[in-house]
Amino acid sequence: MSLCINPRCFAPDNNLNMQFCQACGSELLLKGRFRVVRELGGGGFGKTYELIDNTGKIKVLKVLIDNGPKAVELFEREAEVLSLLDHPGIPKVEKDGYFLYVPRNSKRNLHCLVMEKIEGLTLHKYLKQQGNRPIDPELAIKWLRELTIILQQLHNQHFFHRDIKPTNIMLRTDGHLTLIDFGTVRQVTRTYVAKKAVGDVTGIISSGYTPLEQINGQAVQQSDFFALGRTFIYLLTGKDPNKFYNPYTNILEWRDVVPGISLKFADLLDWMMAVSAVKRPQNTQVILQTLGEIDGVFPPEVNVKPSTNSLIHQFSPVIVNVKYASLLERFWAFTIDLIILFFIGNVIGVLSPFVLSFIGIPVRDDDIHTSLWMGSVGWFSGTIGLLIDNELEKTIATIFGIVINWLYFTLFESSTKQATPGKQILNINVTNSSQEKISLLQANIRYFANIISTATLMLGYVLAAFSLQKQALHDKISSTFIIKKR
Known part of the structure; x- marks a missing residue:
């Protein structure tokens, strides 16, 4: 079957060999190489489809329905970021993957983005299918390292994600993780810093995963660490992080729910979720180094020597070395x-x-x-x-x-x-x-x-x-x- 992506088409289903939609006359072979075969989902801003290119490879098509300036800005930014990044944990987008499509008898452009199709489940669906059974701490350490390396690719380009949560992380069929939904990504530029200073930054809020500074329109790269830490509380407990929130102390009281977790790993997660952004790890390198100190596995790009960065010592409590009084x-x-x-x-x-x-x-x-x-x-x-x-x-x-x-x-x-x-x-x-x-x-x-x-x-x-x-x-x-x- 070949689907028409014209939002106003009353009968989008067509035979696979058709060139134009029989109902509205819109072209079905996009850019002369992509044919949409089924709808995957949709929301207020757009829809996603599965398509096949002229080589028979299955991919995903995102179509922006909302043509408002802010929606278009976010969509274009996602296309730009994905085209710049090249990592197995980030969906691939070809250079010509972003294009405009004009349906028949319409003056309204549809913004389209073709990207790699990730076979697997989101981590939210993965836990749901297991009856909300938590993952074990050993797997959590492995996954945190993998996601931190993915995040490192993003942060090294001066971007930050702003919407890390279990529904935006895919577990591939080969067991590896992929970070998805880059529509909320921002770049740390002088323009962004200036807008942030006057509160002119769009707030992205996901309950239970968004830190206070981001709710106030002041997101920084360390905001991703907070969301990542909260994600692992969900994975380790099978429960919404908010269920562990203590309003008197402004922290999560979750440790007693996770049997067998090492103190150093628990301390690292609490460090990542510190209320103040300046109290969190300074960068992904610090997190990877700390993970290496926990299980002895250091990725090649991690410097195993103790950091001498004064900012880390001044602002980030090295809580992985905490010794509790007997x-x-x-x-x-x-x-x-x-x-x-x-x-x-x-x-x-x-x-x-x-x-x-x-x-x-x-x-x-x-x-x-x-x-x-x-x-x-x-x-x-x-x-x-x-x-x-x-x-x-x-x-x-x-x-x-x-x-x-x-x-x-x-x-x-x-x-x-x-x-x-x-x-x-x-x-x-x-x-x-x-x-x-x-x-x-x-x-x-x-x-x-x-x-x-x-x-x-x-x-x-x-x-x-x-x-x-x-x-x-x-x-x-x-x-x-x-x-x-x-």
């Missing part, structure tokens, strides 16, 4: 903090009667002795307070212990030090998943969640000994991590 290290840090808190309480307790007397408030002689109990702050300050006979002093001691303890932990852990003095002595920090300091809100969530860890006969703490990332119960609740400083 339960024993955390125990000693907490013990040191309690000792420090005890002395803080005693100093204030000893001085308080003199201060009260100085300002004219009478105090008993044994208030100094009682004030020493007030220094026994920490998680058990309330229990210690019960040992005091005087009800007022008992209340004051308990409240004093709770408040000082609360301020001590929340203010120190949310400060630029990222640690209490006890943790600083043992060279460990409290961070979020991007290795940045936690917010005061997050510190408070962590503090009060700590009560749960204690109330469960300390089992919440013991969990840190069995967690891959050495997280206690309160760490998991607050999405925080205790790491060794480098």
Whole structure:
């Protein structure tokens, strides 16, 4: 069968040997060599067809239906990019693959693009056909390397894709991957930078895969890394990445869903999905080098020597080398903090009667002795307070212990030090998943969640000994991590 691509044709089906459409009279043999045989799909902007060229080779034809300036610009850009790139992971377009077609009795041109037909399934369909069964981490590493090398071809030409997601990645029948749909590609030029500065850039948004800067019309090459990282969360979990989003921490909490994943690979994916673009890997070379450090496989183009690029060290946390603090290290840090808190309480307790007397408030002689109990702050300050006979002093001691303890932990852990003095002595920090300091809100969530860890006969703490990332119960609740400083 030979199909007519005239959008206004009421009977597009024709015999294979026909030269012109019997219904509308439009030419069926495009450019004297392409014959459309069936429709593959379509949307608001265009349609895709399967065609056969004069050598019998099957290809794909994309036809733009919307002739608006922006649609034409994107279509022409896709044709330009695909004609420039030559890689097995990118659909091939011949030099004359882009052309205009004018249907019979029509003044409206149809923009056409002939490209290589990719035999296979999108990764979205691939997982669907497997009942949304996730891929294993070993395959994920292999696929991430393959897609990063494909992306490297694009970025090296100063382009970026802007719409990486499972539906835009094809798994060929030979097991290799191909990145498709280059209609949203942009080139990093002075014109683009100028437009970006004033917000005059078309936003491309795919829920769950588009980073914030791109939603705001400020996409950069690192925006592709975010989308690629989110794609692998889908592949490793079989679920929409948004299902793992924590609005309090602004990160995905996905690791516990993927058994057997190495910490370094999980860290790499979180690095790629950092909220701030400047906190992501600087380029594809960095990702490939990190993958090589994970499995020992370095593609020929990857320099295995450690990078000395100052921008990488300044902006990109090298989280593949993270070492999480052990339960024993955390125990000693907490013990040191309690000792420090005890002395803080005693100093204030000893001085308080003199201060009260100085300002004219009478105090008993044994208030100094009682004030020493007030220094026994920490998680058990309330229990210690019960040992005091005087009800007022008992209340004051308990409240004093709770408040000082609360301020001590929340203010120190949310400060630029990222640690209490006890943790600083043992060279460990409290961070979020991007290795940045936690917010005061997050510190408070962590503090009060700590009560749960204690109330469960300390089992919440013991969990840190069995967690891959050495997280206690309160760490998991607050999405925080205790790491060794480098």
